[in-house]
Amino acid sequence: MANASVEIERPDRWDHPLSAEMSAGVVQQLLASPPFSLMDAERFNRNAPLADILQNDTRLHRLSAGDVIFREGQYGGSAYLVLDGNIRIFLTQFIPGARPRRKWTGKALLDWWNAKRQKAKANAKSIDASDRRANRRSNSGQDERHAATAEVGYRGEGKETRMYLQDVPGVIRDNTTSQVTPGEMFGELAAISRAPREFTAVAECDCVLLEIRWQGLKLLRQDHAFKELLDERYRGELLANQLRETAQFRFISDDSMEEIVKAAKFESFGNMEWYADYRKKANKPSSEQIEEEPLIAEEGSFAVGLWIVRGGFARQSRRQGAGHRTLAYLSKGSVFGLEELAHNYRNGSESPPIPYQESLRAIGYVDAICIPKATVDCHVLPYIRRSDLPKVIEQPRYQFGQPVVDASLTQTTADVETGLLEFLVEKRLINGQRAMAIDLDRCTRCDDCVRACASTHGGTPVFERRGMQYGKWMFAQACMHCEDPVCMIGCPTGAIHRDSESGLVAINESTCIGCKGCAESCPYDNIRMVAATDGKGRAKVEQSTGLPILQATKCDFCATAASGPACQSACPHDALFRFDLSDGDEVARKMGGRAA
Amino acid sequence: MSSLGKRRLIASVVTLAAAAVSGYGVWLAEIRLGDPATVSGATLLAATIGLFGLSARKRSKRQIGRPVAVWMQVHVYLGSFACVVFLMHIGWPVYGVFEQCLAFVFVFVSATGVALGFLSRSTPKRLAALTKDQVFEEIPALQIAIAGNAHTVALESTQHGEGATLAEFYQRRLLPYFRSRRSWAYCLVPNGILRRQLLRELNDLSRYLGVPGQVSLGQLAQAVRQKDDLDYQYALQARLQYFYAAHVSLTWSLAILVAVHVALVFRFQGTLQ
Numbered sequence: 001m002a003n004a005s006v007e008i009e010r011p012d013r014w015d016h017p018l019s020a021e022m023s024a025g026v027v028q029q030l031l032a033s034p035p036f037s038l039m040d041a042e043r044f045n046r047n048a049p050l051a052d053i054l055q056n057d058t059r060l061h062r063l064s065a066g067d068v069i070f071r072e073g074q075y076g077g078s079a080y081l082v083l084d085g086n087i088r089i090f091l092t093q094f095i096p097g098a099r100p101r102r103k104w105t106g107k108a109l110l111d112w113w114n115a116k117r118q119k120a121k122a123n124a125k126s127i128d129a130s131d132r133r134a135n136r137r138s139n140s141g142q143d144e145r146h147a148a149t150a151e152v153g154y155r156g157e158g159k160e161t162r163m164y165l166q167d168v169p170g171v172i173r174d175n176t177t178s179q180v181t182p183g184e185m186f187g188e189l190a191a192i193s194r195a196p197r198e199f200t201a202v203a204e205c206d207c208v209l210l211e212i213r214w215q216g217l218k219l220l221r222q223d224h225a226f227k228e229l230l231d232e233r234y235r236g237e238l239l240a241n242q243l244r245e246t247a248q249f250r251f252i253s254d255d256s257m258e259e260i261v262k263a264a265k266f267e268s269f270g271n272m273e274w275y276a277d278y279r280k281k282a283n284k285p286s287s288e289q290i291e292e293e294p295l296i297a298e299e300g301s302f303a304v305g306l307w308i309v310r311g312g313f314a315r316q317s318r319r320q321g322a323g324h325r326t327l328a329y330l331s332k333g334s335v336f337g338l339e340e341l342a343h344n345y346r347n348g349s350e351s352p353p354i355p356y357q358e359s360l361r362a363i364g365y366v367d368a369i370c371i372p373k374a375t376v377d378c379h380v381l382p383y384i385r386r387s388d389l390p391k392v393i394e395q396p397r398y399q400f401g402q403p404v405v406d407a408s409l410t411q412t413t414a415d416v417e418t419g420l421l422e423f424l425v426e427k428r429l430i431n432g433q434r435a436m437a438i439d440l441d442r443c444t445r446c447d448d449c450v451r452a453c454a455s456t457h458g459g460t461p462v463f464e465r466r467g468m469q470y471g472k473w474m475f476a477q478a479c480m481h482c483e484d485p486v487c488m489i490g491c492p493t494g495a496i497h498r499d500s501e502s503g504l505v506a507i508n509e510s511t512c513i514g515c516k517g518c519a520e521s522c523p524y525d526n527i528r529m530v531a532a533t534d535g536k537g538r539a540k541v542e543q544s545t546g547l548p549i550l551q552a553t554k555c556d557f558c559a560t561a562a563s564g565p566a567c568q569s570a571c572p573h574d575a576l577f578r579f580d581l582s583d584g585d586e587v588a589r590k591m592g593g594r595a596a
Numbered sequence: 597m598s599s600l601g602k603r604r605l606i607a608s609v610v611t612l613a614a615a616a617v618s619g620y621g622v623w624l625a626e627i628r629l630g631d632p633a634t635v636s637g638a639t640l641l642a643a644t645i646g647l648f649g650l651s652a653r654k655r656s657k658r659q660i661g662r663p664v665a666v667w668m669q670v671h672v673y674l675g676s677f678a679c680v681v682f683l684m685h686i687g688w689p690v691y692g693v694f695e696q697c698l699a700f701v702f703v704f705v706s707a708t709g710v711a712l713g714f715l716s717r718s719t720p721k722r723l724a725a726l727t728k729d730q731v732f733e734e735i736p737a738l739q740i741a742i743a744g745n746a747h748t749v750a751l752e753s754t755q756h757g758e759g760a761t762l763a764e765f766y767q768r769r770l771l772p773y774f775r776s777r778r779s780w781a782y783c784l785v786p787n788g789i790l791r792r793q794l795l796r797e798l799n800d801l802s803r804y805l806g807v808p809g810q811v812s813l814g815q816l817a818q819a820v821r822q823k824d825d826l827d828y829q830y831a832l833q834a835r836l837q838y839f840y841a842a843h844v845s846l847t848w849s850l851a852i853l854v855a856v857h858v859a860l861v862f863r864f865q866g867t868l869q
Contacts (some may be wrong), residue, residue: 440724
């Protein structure tokens with residue numbers, strides 16, 4: 001029956017608490033201990049009192065020694081508070097995690113075979129622990145951070161299966177670690193910034209943790225002191241670890257690194273909830289939009305330091321006529337200002353220093369680290385290998401006291417047409433990690449992609465073959481599984497979440513309450529609200545009003561299908577593909593030279 | 597050479613080699629006083645079954661095996677091979693009503709297949725050259741909206757004090773244009789003849805109009821262009837769909853006729869009692 005429906009009560013925020021085990025007694029105990037005992041309960045909203053937040057948005061974990069809480073590179077939306085026992089934070093990569101998909105080329109096969117042979121030889125020799133350590137250091141070659149793989153095991157069953165380290169003291173001895181003690185919090189940085197975990201956390205002994213999901217963390221930030229504590233930790237922690245990840249800092253001595261960490265400044269630009277501003281500014285002319293972007297470093301100004309993008313996206317641009325021309329977009333780990341500083345360092349006092357040749361602006365929201373010029377000159381540039389140094393600036397556009405040399409419009413960014421680059425940045429499409437692009441020069445509009453999507457999702461397609469167009473490229477309205485999924489910010493139940501392993505943004509149908517928060521905050525309109533149905537296909541309607549219950553739906557990248565997204569494999573003309581727009585190299589490979 | 601060029605070259609060489617081997621097999625059967633038609637017929641039957649692979653892959657709910665694009669490539673080259681073998685298989689003239697029907701259906705399916713191959717490469721480029729890509733099913737609704745706007749502009753033009761010059765032209769020339777769908781001939785060969793003619797006639801009216809009339813004339817000209825763009829998109833997409841429908845619909849007739857043909861062959865060879 002087409003109009004059959006089933007009446008239910010409107011779903012509510014805490015219909016599905018994080019854990020059913022959080023009894024009133026446990027909550028009272030938590031309220032009596034810091035940091036919750038220090039919070040002003042009166043400051044919390046009446047609809048979401050502190051006790052309810054703890055009851056519904058937190059859960060207890062009782063861990064045994066060696067249990068892995070999360071691994072570096074995983075996505076996670078929770079912070080952890082240590083209630084009892086100690087936790088070890090590993091700043092080195094030592095557990096086999098998600099690896100990039102291997103391409104079985106001839107060279108890759110040879111590498112694999114050699115690695116296997118070396119491993120077999122190493123096992124045969126049964127070297128002792130100290131030799132193994134020494135071997136590890138020498139094998140790791142350029143990057144000492146990647147220590148040898150630790151032995152791991154698994155305990156528990158089903159959803160409760162946990163990975164654990166078999167030799168905790170040994171692994172702690174072999175790796176760079178820091179300790180988290182009772183009363184301290186960890187993991188909140190990844191939860192707040194929607195970024196992958198930057199370290200691995202392991203229980204050092206039997207311990208008890210309180211997991212606070214992002215939705216609860218956001219509500220707890222209503223307490224002023226707690227918010228300040230989080231912000232301070234967010235800005236101040238893990239700097240050395242971040243710097244070590246940057247290619248140019250690989251060979252810096254420990255002493256110099258200490259100096260760099262002392263001198264480095266952690267700065268944030270723009271608004272973390274940038275989607276609201278984006279919608280407002282979307283109809284303004286491009287030049288105005290760029291002018292309004294928070295300026296990180298301006299062309300023509302003195303090169304005061306080296307900027308390293310820590311999170312978000314930044315636009316590298318230069319003045320062109322009356323506007324600004326985008327040259328590239330920088331994402332996590334990218335460096336700005338090194339060319340100018342290296343140029344000035346090389347020339348010393350022989351010639352006057354040159355200013356920044358380009359500008360750096362925050363697209364939406366950017367976390368960046370600035371290392372002052374003096375520190376760069378003393379502790380960074382002397383350690384950078386010649387091959388890592390940027391090319392000499394032969395003809396600087398900006399020189400102090402001299403007229404600005406106007407740049408030609410020739411293409412400077414590798415293989416990507418400037419117009420396409422401007423388009424991707426202006427529309428913030430660079431955020432998409434699995435964007436859907438359709439080559440309109442090949443697409444016959446047969447809609448086989450839509451049909452394949454529908455047949456995979458119970459008869460209803462979860463994307464639309466329409467969307468923004470640039471030249472022959474159409475960026476269809478399919479969830480892009482963004483690097484910075486702003487749709488997750490407002491979800492009160494955590495129904496829209498990120499898969500910890502794959503990084504795909506998914507919606508949990510059972511916990512979605514149809515509040516439209518995600519659909520309204522998606523800057524690309526890629527989330528739609530549809531009438532919710534029960535298992536028999538009957539529409540769910542609200543008991544009191546008779547209105548349909550809505551639910552958010554979007555592309556799930558066919559996460560359960562082994563062959564990948566159905567839309568891509570169903571295209572008979574190779575016109576549709578999913579790819580990472582946040583990766584400039586991939587954009588150049590897929591779209592370079594054939595933009596319009 | 598690009599990877600696409602390399603792929604095409606390899607596929608073409610393989611297809612030609614397969615055709616040469618089949619030709620050699622037929623020739624060998626002939627000089628050894630065998631039955632060359634059986635050799636070519638068996639090859640053609642195998643190729644025809646292979647051609648149904650694309651349809652099967654498209655219909656499979658599970659995404660089994662390679663992407664559809666790969667199957668499409670196989671379909672194209674296997675289809676070319678089947679055409680060559682078909683020429684080896686049939687004699688000339690074709691005798692018998694049943695054989696003539698079978699040959700006709702095969703030729704029709706092959707011809708629509710070739711046309712589809714050509715259209716599926718040329719049509720997307722022509723569609724992409726237009727300002728905005730519209731979804732096929734939404735085009736009629738957009739055309740109705742444009743016609744409504746044009747009607748309003750024409751009615752308002754009578755208020756300008758310039759008489760009914762524009763309104764009369766609208767009623768005589770533009771109303772049928774906005775109200776009617778384009779002919780099947782336009783669908784087959786979309787062109788800009790009518791668009792240019794109407795715009796020229798509209799332009800000729802400008803000497804009789806004042807400033808407000810000129811504005812209305814500009815709006816009507818814009819509506820003519822928009823309608824024509826939508827007609828053009830509709831015709832290009834519809835043409836592709838009609839050819840596809842023709843190709844697929846007779847495919848099933850071909851399958852039945854081939855099955856009967858094979859049964860008859862076995863029957864007359866004495867294999868099938």
